[in-house]
Amino acid sequence: MSAEDLDKLFRDKLQNRPVAPANDVWERMQARMNPPVVQEEKKPVMWYWSAAAAIVLLITVSIWMLRPGQQINQGSVPMAVQIEKAIPTQTLPETETPQNEVEKEGNKIIEKIPSTQATGSQALASIKTEGRTAENTTPTGPSKKSEVAPGRKQVKMRTEVAPIKLTTPEPEMLAQATPPASKTVTSSSSASLGSAEPMEIIVKLDNNQAEPTKLAQAQVEPAQDKDYNNGRSTGKMMKGIFKQVKNLSQGEKVDLKELGLKHSYALETTIGNKKISKTITL
Amino acid sequence: MNELDLVKALQTGDAKAQRFLYERYGGPMMGVCLRYLKNEMDAEEVLINGFMKVYQHVDRFEQKGSFEGWVRRIMVNEALQYLRKKEPLHLAIEKDHLHLASEDAAPDSDMSAEELMEMLHDLPAGYRAVFNLYAIEGYSHKEIAEMLNISEGTSKSQLSKARAMLQRMLAEQGITIDI
Numbered sequence: 001m002s003a004e005d006l007d008k009l010f011r012d013k014l015q016n017r018p019v020a021p022a023n024d025v026w027e028r029m030q031a032r033m034n035p036p037v038v039q040e041e042k043k044p045v046m047w048y049w050s051a052a053a054a055i056v057l058l059i060t061v062s063i064w065m066l067r068p069g070q071q072i073n074q075g076s077v078p079m080a081v082q083i084e085k086a087i088p089t090q091t092l093p094e095t096e097t098p099q100n101e102v103e104k105e106g107n108k109i110i111e112k113i114p115s116t117q118a119t120g121s122q123a124l125a126s127i128k129t130e131g132r133t134a135e136n137t138t139p140t141g142p143s144k145k146s147e148v149a150p151g152r153k154q155v156k157m158r159t160e161v162a163p164i165k166l167t168t169p170e171p172e173m174l175a176q177a178t179p180p181a182s183k184t185v186t187s188s189s190s191a192s193l194g195s196a197e198p199m200e201i202i203v204k205l206d207n208n209q210a211e212p213t214k215l216a217q218a219q220v221e222p223a224q225d226k227d228y229n230n231g232r233s234t235g236k237m238m239k240g241i242f243k244q245v246k247n248l249s250q251g252e253k254v255d256l257k258e259l260g261l262k263h264s265y266a267l268e269t270t271i272g273n274k275k276i277s278k279t280i281t282l
Numbered sequence: 283m284n285e286l287d288l289v290k291a292l293q294t295g296d297a298k299a300q301r302f303l304y305e306r307y308g309g310p311m312m313g314v315c316l317r318y319l320k321n322e323m324d325a326e327e328v329l330i331n332g333f334m335k336v337y338q339h340v341d342r343f344e345q346k347g348s349f350e351g352w353v354r355r356i357m358v359n360e361a362l363q364y365l366r367k368k369e370p371l372h373l374a375i376e377k378d379h380l381h382l383a384s385e386d387a388a389p390d391s392d393m394s395a396e397e398l399m400e401m402l403h404d405l406p407a408g409y410r411a412v413f414n415l416y417a418i419e420g421y422s423h424k425e426i427a428e429m430l431n432i433s434e435g436t437s438k439s440q441l442s443k444a445r446a447m448l449q450r451m452l453a454e455q456g457i458t459i460d461i
Contacts, residue, residue: 001452003445007417010402010448013395015418018309019316021329026304029330033337 052249059241202268285349292340300337307350308333311357317414318361320403324368325361332360358419362429365407393455401451409444416441 267278283291283302291299311332315325335356343352402410411430415421416437423441427434 001449003442006445006448006452009393010398010413011418013393013398014313014317014402016310017313017395017399019312020309021312021326022322025308025326025330026301028326029304029333032330033334 328360328364332357412440413444
């Protein structure tokens with residue numbers, strides 16, 4: 001077989017012999033011809049979503065934090081008043097009126113903590129006049145509250161005497177007298193401080209809707225209002241949050257005011273001749 | 283669509299024309315690539331690179347020869363470049379693991395293209411390249427020497443060694459058939 005024959009054999013058979021390429025070859029080629037566009041688009045989207053997710057997480061956590069916080073806040077409102085009441089002589093007439101309100105509405109609306117505190121504060125006030133004698137007459141008062149409940153009007157002075165024991169020197173009684181909420185502990189301690197030196201702290205809550213209420217005088221009613229507001233506003237707040245999250249995901253402006261999260265507290269106090277005021281915005 | 287229209291459409295970057303070109307020449311060009319590279323994946327790689335080059339440089343096509351010839355040349359060059367990168371051509375270093383072909387091997391017209399392709403693939407890459415270029419593609423030794431960056435003498439000796447190997451393979455094939 002000559003070289004030419006050999007060449008011809010291969011040339012004839014192989015020169016124009018098509019072999020179908022694999023099906024995915026065209027797709028692979030397409031992918032290689034324009035790959036970068038797809039990748040560049042993906043990146044900012046991913047960044048966007050992670051940012052949105054982070055903020056949603058932040059908001060949910062903050063809601064969760066606020067919920068138990070609401071009770072505490074309510075507790076703190078009368079607490080401040082309580083301190084005021086610790087001032088012995090003058091406050092007594094004032095406290096008489098809210099006391100009545102407590103009797104009327106207290107059981108229905110007001111949560112336990114503020115109510116006990118309110119009564120406690122009154123009791124504190126009332127100590128000054130009748131307390132010490134009452135204390136002696138009712139030794140069982142503090143320990144058994146269940147007995148107290150039915151005959152409230154009569155026993156009231158005595159039951160409320162329970163916190164009166166704050167004034168008594170015994171430390172154990174102090175511990176018992178303070179209700180379970182942790183905030184009240186501080187209040188009682190500050191109350192004792194207050195008894196040593198007259199000190200007044202006024203807390204004002206500025207809500208968007210509600211007028212700045214003077215908590216110092218009307219203890220119960222603002223708390224009551226707050227209750228209602230909170231009940232309504234949680235629904236509103238959830239709506240607002242979803243709206244803001246939506247805004248966020250669409251790249252619009254986020255307004256925290258709409259969430260109703262903005263509260264500002266104004267604190268005022270006088271020490272000696274100096275008057276100190278502080279505004280806290282949440 | 284005739285060749286001229288196809289080229290014009292390709293020169294505007296028309297995606298349909300690109301697809302059409304692939305449909306028409308994908309098979310034949312894959313056949314070309316497979317003559318140089320026995321690994322199918324390598325051949326596909328060369329095919330893809332070759333078509334991308336055709337799309338990119340279709341402006342440079344002058345209407346002298348046939349468009350298919352131009353495309354084929356690009357594929358061959360891609361294949362050689364790939365060979366050079368992937369497996370050094372061993373153009374000069376081939377050991378003498380070949381004996382002279384037995385002269386009595388008769389041309390067998392019944393040989394299938396697949397069998398011939400297998401034989402081609404059994405050649406060392408350098409021999410295969412030179413044989414492909416000279417015997418099948420029809421390049422001269424001078425052209426081959428330039429394309430592979432070797433001397434003309436080396437091209438000639440590579441070709442004769444490749445032929446000898448193929449003749450031996452054909453003879454063995456004939457023997458096995460005879461038995």
